[in-house]
Amino acid sequence: MAMSDESGGGLPLMAKGSGARETYANPGWNLLREDVSLPTAVLYRQRLENNLHWMQRFADSRNVSLAPHGKTTMAPALFARQLAAGAWGMTLATATQVAIAHAHNVRRVVMANQLAGKQNMLIISELLVGGELDFYCLVDSVENIRELAAFFSTRNQSLQVLIEIGVAGGRCGTRTPADVDRLVAEIARHPSIKLAGIETYEGVIHGDNLVERIRAHVVMVKDICLDLLAQNVFATPKILLTGAGSAWYDIVAEVFGKTLNERIVPIIRPGCYIVHDKGLCMHNQDRLMARCGPDCGVEGDLQSSLEIWACVQSIPEPGHAIIGMGKRDLAFDAGMPVPILHYRPGTQQPQAAPQHWQAVSMMDQHTAMIFQPGDDLRVGDIIAFGTSHPCLTFDKWQQLCVIDDNYNVVDLIQTFF
């Protein structure tokens, strides 16, 4: 939120802690004029747009539907853009995330998680009243199915569920075909629970020969789905067959996207793509593009659209700068932030930060960056950092500045964590 304008405008956009989620009202802020207090989170409009359409074109080209994972940004304004660009629906991780999306007019949701806990069931139940929300969640245990059945039948509601197929040593999900059969049988005992498809998350598979292992797993999941279809156990007209985080959506799309059956809706669920990064996601995407090769069929590529802009607050030793941002401001679990731009207030344009400038450690409110003692860097300079793992940067900010190519702030994106 902008601070109060009582004293005549020109007051800074307070990037942090403002609380209120007000609509941006054209104040003409510009990052190079230092109109925004630092540190601040910055999204490049053009790159967001690029990413939005690139992934939709990718999904279209593979004949799969796209349900972007909204947990990455929890920014309903971005959900709206993803849906407008052609997404089938949104993926979310928790009942409260679903409630927030629903409050912002999202009407088709895969909650790629088990629905556990009385109040979480109540949240979903309340959202289902009125019948406007097309909602799916995962099941992987008899106990959970029974709890869901008891809850939703008491409320005279039905719940669409997908059986989650997991991997040994991984996260949630059934581990064996016998487990799947047990779940199918349990679901069949409860008229309030509607089996609507099959889900997996292949991102927890690790080890050697990873491409082959991922493909084998995804093929196995597809076969289970076809097998259950042959057994006529699905209770809904459309059957969801869904997988894919941000690293393997090409393989999932390749396996699920073949027209398997007219009832089957194949869905991929990447989340980070809309923001992308300069770390984990970039590496995953580079590998994916290498796998796709010249046959990718979709022009261009994803672009890192998120930066944190922060000030050099101290250069206490030669070649050792302390930047005014830290673990309170951006992700640190998948590599250090990467200096991208160097800007000296009062000059015309940011310059590319030299490659040897490197963030080497992060504390709560500070980041140490090394440089060569002879470099032209001084206290008060601004550094724009690329990030790794956008999810854990987004949840540090209640609002992010969207900028155009001239560093004008053209929008504020609100998050709901």
Next chain:
Amino acid sequence: MAMSDESGGGLPLMAKGSGARETYANPGWNLLREDVSLPTAVLYRQRLENNLHWMQRFADSRNVSLAPHGKTTMAPALFARQLAAGAWGMTLATATQVAIAHAHNVRRVVMANQLAGKQNMLIISELLVGGELDFYCLVDSVENIRELAAFFSTRNQSLQVLIEIGVAGGRCGTRTPADVDRLVAEIARHPSIKLAGIETYEGVIHGDNLVERIRAHVVMVKDICLDLLAQNVFATPKILLTGAGSAWYDIVAEVFGKTLNERIVPIIRPGCYIVHDKGLCMHNQDRLMARCGPDCGVEGDLQSSLEIWACVQSIPEPGHAIIGMGKRDLAFDAGMPVPILHYRPGTQQPQAAPQHWQAVSMMDQHTAMIFQPGDDLRVGDIIAFGTSHPCLTFDKWQQLCVIDDNYNVVDLIQTFF
């Protein structure tokens, strides 16, 4: 915020993403009745109170003032309690944090950081208008002093600064006596900049013989302060001499707390103590209490007051539970969360979680916990986890439930990150 009550009450407290920071209005929620959607962050009222008063008594017993570091919680309701318990003022880390504290009636602040960037200076400048805010920030470079002087003199204001004394290889702060002299000389050139004391943060000192090194550093800082006092370079009636994070406040208090001079106000700045934890802070405090020994002079000790309550959503393999909480919900940079309580909805009371239940990995929205296959744990059970490093858990929550000894929610604490 509670969800809309239009349908007649009983709706859950949505722990996440609600956005609005409404005052709690006595809805009679109880955690054991599952009135709050999980995961949720929980603060134990009695333990908060214990910690609040324990640290104030410690400071009083050592003749030092207490300026709790507010960055830990960024919860103005807790700031108010800390000040009411006797704190001299608050410590904060950034200009926006200061603005938030000021908006909640905090009127004496050490910003334990350099003030860099035009908008951050403007934020502080605006807060100083009216003269009600007693504000101090750190300086450690000639460049920054010149920028501050240019900014504040143009606005016909003066700024109280503390020279930060750092350590080689550490964070901010001057490294040599010659640097200190240079800063003193630079400050003397600018009537708008008032030298008001000396600051250090000893928490970045590492290595062998740590206690001796910490003490030697703190003694050196004290000596610099006395030396500058003898040179009559301080521009304010009172001179702040301040150090101490949450690990070494005993040593800082011991060195600074002796009556050095009637103008000198010795100040310690621990932050995490009010919340405390089951990891990093606990270990630091255990070491501190061992150093103090029977001469501590303050009864009792700090208590871990923060837990995250979450559901078992899946037990996909024997002895392998997936809990519905993750990196979006609590700190993971200083050790895994620790299972403290196990509660089965519908039973009377939570039980102590067995020691062999251990969180072993965290993802964005999930935590894996191992247990013995024969243990009585099932899907739908609730686990309360202790945390390590409260700062990075607090910034994941816009509100935390304060509970009494019967697990009634007696207050909601709002944070401003």
